[in-house]
Amino acid sequence: MKNDWDKAFGSLSKIKVFSNPNNEPVTICGEVNDLKCIGVGTDAAVFQSLSTPAYAFKIFAKDKVHKVKVEANVYKILEGSPFFSTCFASYDEYLVLSYEEGKTLFDCILQGIHIPEQVVNEVEDAREYVRNKGLNPRDIHLKNILLQNGGAKIIDVSEYTLQGNDFRWEHLKKGYEQYYHLIDGNSVPFWLVDIIRKWYNQRGKNSSYEEITKKILKLL
Numbered sequence: 001m002k003n004d005w006d007k008a009f010g011s012l013s014k015i016k017v018f019s020n021p022n023n024e025p026v027t028i029c030g031e032v033n034d035l036k037c038i039g040v041g042t043d044a045a046v047f048q049s050l051s052t053p054a055y056a057f058k059i060f061a062k063d064k065v066h067k068v069k070v071e072a073n074v075y076k077i078l079e080g081s082p083f084f085s086t087c088f089a090s091y092d093e094y095l096v097l098s099y100e101e102g103k104t105l106f107d108c109i110l111q112g113i114h115i116p117e118q119v120v121n122e123v124e125d126a127r128e129y130v131r132n133k134g135l136n137p138r139d140i141h142l143k144n145i146l147l148q149n150g151g152a153k154i155i156d157v158s159e160y161t162l163q164g165n166d167f168r169w170e171h172l173k174k175g176y177e178q179y180y181h182l183i184d185g186n187s188v189p190f191w192l193v194d195i196i197r198k199w200y201n202q203r204g205k206n207s208s209y210e211e212i213t214k215k216i217l218k219l220l
Contacts, residue, residue, distance in 0.1 A: 005057075005088065005096045008049035011035050012057055012094065017045050019061035023201045026061050039104075041143070043067060043158060048099055056085070059094040067158055068095060074157045077133050083126035084154055100153050102146035112187040115147060120176055122152035123169065135160040140169040171200075171209050179213075 011032040018027045025040045035057075039046035044060040044067075060068055068090050075087030075095075086098040108115050123145060130137040139159040146153040159166075196216055203212060 003088075005049075005052050005055045007051045008035070008055070008057060011049060011051075012047070012059065015045075015047065015059055017059050017061045019043065019063055038099075039143070039155070041156065044094075046097075054099055055088065056097045056099045057094050058097060062093075065093050068093065070161055071095060071158045074135060074160045077135060078130065078157065081126070081129055083122060083129065083152060084157060100146055100148060100155060102148035102153060104143050104155075105145045105147060106142035106193070108147055109142065109183070109188050109193060110190055112183075112185050113147065114185060115176070115180070116150055118150055119145065119147060119152045120173055123154065124173075126152065126154055127169065130157075130160060136162060136164075137169070138162055138164070138166050141172065167209075171212065174209055175213065 011034055014030045014032050015035065016029040018029065019042065020027060023042050025042060026045055028037065028040070028045050034050040035047045036050065037045055038048050038056065043064040044058050047057045047059065049055065049057065058071075072087055072090035072095060075084070075097075078084050079086070085100055087095055088098070089096040103111070103113060105115055105119070107113070123140060127137040127140070135157075137160060139156065140154065144154060144156040146155055199215060200212065
């Protein structure tokens with residue numbers, strides 16, 4: 001692939017990203033006609049350039065730019081795995097990644113798109129690959145997994161150098177196994193998914209999976 005992502009540099013310089021408290025998504029300032037926002041997280045926003053559509057540009061919030069080199073190094077360690085994006089380059093405030101087709105599992109839930117068991121199995125394989133590389137597969141959730149050709153593509157590796165288990169994936173996997181059949185093929189309202197997301201992010205460190213699901217089931 002030709003090194004032509006520099007065509008987007010002028011447009012990227014007009015975009016600024018700011019983080020927000022309470023683990024809320026970043027705020028984006030600036031708008032450029034040839035940039036399309038394709039993802040928003042708590043540390044960064046991701047854009048696709050219409051002039052170089054093969055790439056995705058992950059722009060970090062001003063107070064999160066120290067994570068650029070960390071994440072670039074993680075991608076280097078994971079290089080060659082089919083489960084992750086490719087990182088082509090890193091700059092002061094952003095990463096140049098491969099653009100990956102597919103919908104996030106978050107969007108699949110909202111739109112009633114079937115999530116096959118193969119996705120769950122491939123995330124498990126990806127986590128094992130990460131561990132074998134000496135890293136820690138954390139922060140794996142609905143917005144960080146794409147449904148791609150019936151399988152999984154993980155698009156955020158920013159926390160893989162941190163210690164401890166946040167149990168996000170374990171809880172999602174158990175929820176899929178126990179409850180996904182109840183909503184499979186049905187669109188779930190955004191307000192409901194967003195409330196569950198906020199509840200989960202605000203849970204106590206000692207909250208069990210059972211306590212979390214009990215609260216969610218009462219809402220339903």
